[in-house]
Every structure is written in C-alpha cells, then in structure tokens.
Amino acid sequence: MKVEIRVDPALTEPKAVLCAPKVTPELEALARRLEAEGGQLTAHTDRGAVFLPIPEVIRVYAERQQVLAQTAQGVFALRQRLYELEERLAPHRFVRISNSEIVNAAMITGMDFSLTGTIRMSLRGGLVTYASRRYVSKIRKQFDV
Numbered sequence: 001m002k003v004e005i006r007v008d009p010a011l012t013e014p015k016a017v018l019c020a021p022k023v024t025p026e027l028e029a030l031a032r033r034l035e036a037e038g039g040q041l042t043a044h045t046d047r048g049a050v051f052l053p054i055p056e057v058i059r060v061y062a063e064r065q066q067v068l069a070q071t072a073q074g075v076f077a078l079r080q081r082l083y084e085l086e087e088r089l090a091p092h093r094f095v096r097i098s099n100s101e102i103v104n105a106a107m108i109t110g111m112d113f114s115l116t117g118t119i120r121m122s123l124r125g126g127l128v129t130y131a132s133r134r135y136v137s138k139i140r141k142q143f144d145v
Contacts, residue, residue: 018031032087032088033090033091033092039088040053040054041057041069041078042078043069043077044079045076050076052069052071054089054090055106056072056073057069057070057071057104058070058071058072058104058107058124058127059101059103059104059123060078060082060085060089061100061101067080067081082100082102085102089102093105093106095138095139096135097121097129097130097131097135097139098130098131098132098134098135099132099134103121103123103129107124108123111139111143113145118130118131118132118136119131119139
C-alpha cells in the first residue's frame, strides 16, 4: 500500500482519501478506524446534545435499558446501541470486557487476575469494573498478559 501526505493550508481539519480498484472488507475496516480515531460521540441530556471526544471516554456501558458513556466530566446518555458503538470505536483503543461494557484501553490503570475466572480492572478516576469470564481470554490476548 502506498501512503501519501499532502499539506493543504485551506483545510480546517485533516482529511483522508482512500483510493483502490475496488472496495474490500479491509478497506472498509481501515476507513472505520480512521474515522473513529479523532471523532466524537453525541450524548443527549435534558438540555440538548453534548459532544464527547472519543479519547476522553473512559467506558461505555449499558444500564437499565440505556447506553451510557462515562468521562471525567460525568455520565452521559447515548442513543446508539452498544454493538454499534463497538463497531465504531477503534478496536485497538477500546476493548469489550462484557456483554454490557466497553472500556478505553488507555484509561486502564491496572488489572487484578487474582479472582478466579475474571479480571478486576482499575480505571482512571478511581473506577473499578470487572471483565466477564467470556471475555477474559480475549483481554489477555489483546494486552499480552
């Protein structure tokens, strides 16, 4: 694959254009990853919409029939489903730890493997969450532990 960078002072934000003879699953995955890198999530409050920069999201989880995103500024309601967010968020940056939670890998400060069959994760801001047994092997593989 050839990579080319062009500087254009007229642009207000970076723009990536992918050129290929045909659309492939790998090309679509690359486009989704590039789009998710510096994007934002739209959260909804009683006062309107709030834009959350994706790198600032600590975790996204489902609770009481609602999908929530937690940042250092608080917890915000999202309108997307968890599986839609999992597809949108960069797979090397976010990791699914249970059927109801996705965490930002950059926000993990520690992992405790002493509990049988699960992992206790410490996140920034003093948050603690647990990985379900179903996802333990995937997490160990992703973090090479």
